[in-house]
Amino acid sequence: GESVGLHLPTLSVQEGDNSIINCAYSNSASDYFIWYKQESGKGPQFIIDIRSNMDKRQGQRVTVLLNKTVKHLSLQIAATQPGDSAVYFCAENNFGNEKLTFGTGTRLTIIP
Amino acid sequence: GAGVSQSPRYKVAKRGQDVALRCDPISGHVSLFWYQQALGQGPEFLTYFQNEAQLDKSGLPSDRFFAERPEGSVSTLKIQRTQQEDSAVYLCASSPTTVTDTQYFGPGTRLTVL
Numbered sequence: 001g002e003s004v005g006l007h008l009p010t011l012s013v014q015e016g017d018n019s020i021i022n023c024a025y026s027n028s029a030s031d032y033f034i035w036y037k038q039e040s041g042k043g044p045q046f047i048i049d050i051r052s053n054m055d056k057r058q059g060q061r062v063t064v065l066l067n068k069t070v071k072h073l074s075l076q077i078a079a080t081q082p083g084d085s086a087v088y089f090c091a092e093n094n095f096g097n098e099k100l101t102f103g104t105g106t107r108l109t110i111i112p
Numbered sequence: 113g114a115g116v117s118q119s120p121r122y123k124v125a126k127r128g129q130d131v132a133l134r135c136d137p138i139s140g141h142v143s144l145f146w147y148q149q150a151l152g153q154g155p156e157f158l159t160y161f162q163n164e165a166q167l168d169k170s171g172l173p174s175d176r177f178f179a180e181r182p183e184g185s186v187s188t189l190k191i192q193r194t195q196q197e198d199s200a201v202y203l204c205a206s207s208p209t210t211v212t213d214t215q216y217f218g219p220g221t222r223l224t225v226l
Contacts, residue, residue: 032212043116043203043217044155089154095212098143099168102154 012109013080021106023073023090030092034100035064035075039086047075047088077108085110114138116218118204124224125194133189133221137206144187145215146179147203155203161187162210173198194225 013019025033031052036044050057050064050073057064063076073090087107091100117136125131137144143162147155148171157171163184172179176195181187191198201222205215 034214036217041219043205043219046214046216049214091154093212098160098212099145099157099171100147100155100215102156104152104154 009104010107010109012111014111015082016079019077019080019084019108021075021077021088021090021108023075023103025071025073025090025092027092027094027101028071029094031094032092033064033066033073034091035062035073036089036091036102037084037086038089038105044089080108080110082110082112084108116204116206116216118202118218118221120221121219122222122224124226126226127196128193130190130192131194131223133191133202133223135187135189135204135206135218137185137187137204138208138216141206141208141216142184142210143207143213143215144181145205145207146187146189147205147217148173149201149203149220151200158189158202191223194223196225199223199225 034049035047037047038044048059048062048064050066061078065074087105089102089105091102093100119134145160146158148158149155159179160168161181164181176192178190201220203217203220205217207213207215
């Protein structure tokens with residue numbers, strides 16, 4: 001079936017640097033994408049979302065970029081902090097199909 | 113305000129026992145979802161409710177899994193005759209509307225079947 005995948009399972013970044021987490025999706029009908037952060041022992045925490053009619057969306061220290069041509073999604077975190085260390089998931093769904101499809105996640109480690 | 117809450121947070125069951133996992137969604141949220149998360153994996157969809165109606169149960173692994181939301185608020189996921197492969201974190205999420213919208217997750221229930 002359709003799935004969402006991630007390019008890198010782990011990523012280490014120096015504190016204060018910017019990080020980029022990538023995600024590829026295969027369902028061309030997907031029109032809504034979300035990034036979640038999951039810390040150990042906790043549920044996924046919403047970070048930012050983007051709909052397919054947009055290419056870019058910015059939040060506080062985070063930016064999501066969507067390239068529908070190559071079905072690629074990325075999450076940029078600016079000026080990383082130790083609290084950013086977690087597993088990051090991208091998820092997608094499409095209108096009329098309410099369930100989210102998640103990738104396997106990228107573990108981000110911030111090096112002090 | 114209060115987020116999604118789940119209980120118990122941890123559950124240990126002997127193989128063959130029945131378990132019931134509870135989810136309290138954010139007040140007023142119409143949609144409620146259950147996901148299963150295996151160790152080191154992303155969450156996988158189990159079932160979806162819109163108010164009290166179960167609109168999609170395509171992700172339930174077997175007929176041993178049953179979910180209900182009788183009054184359109186609290187939901188219970190029941191697993192009968194638990195097996196070791198049922199060991200996972202069970203996540204509940206709710207969203208405010210009936211269309212594609214942000215899903216807010218609870219902390220999950222970690223189920224271990226011995």
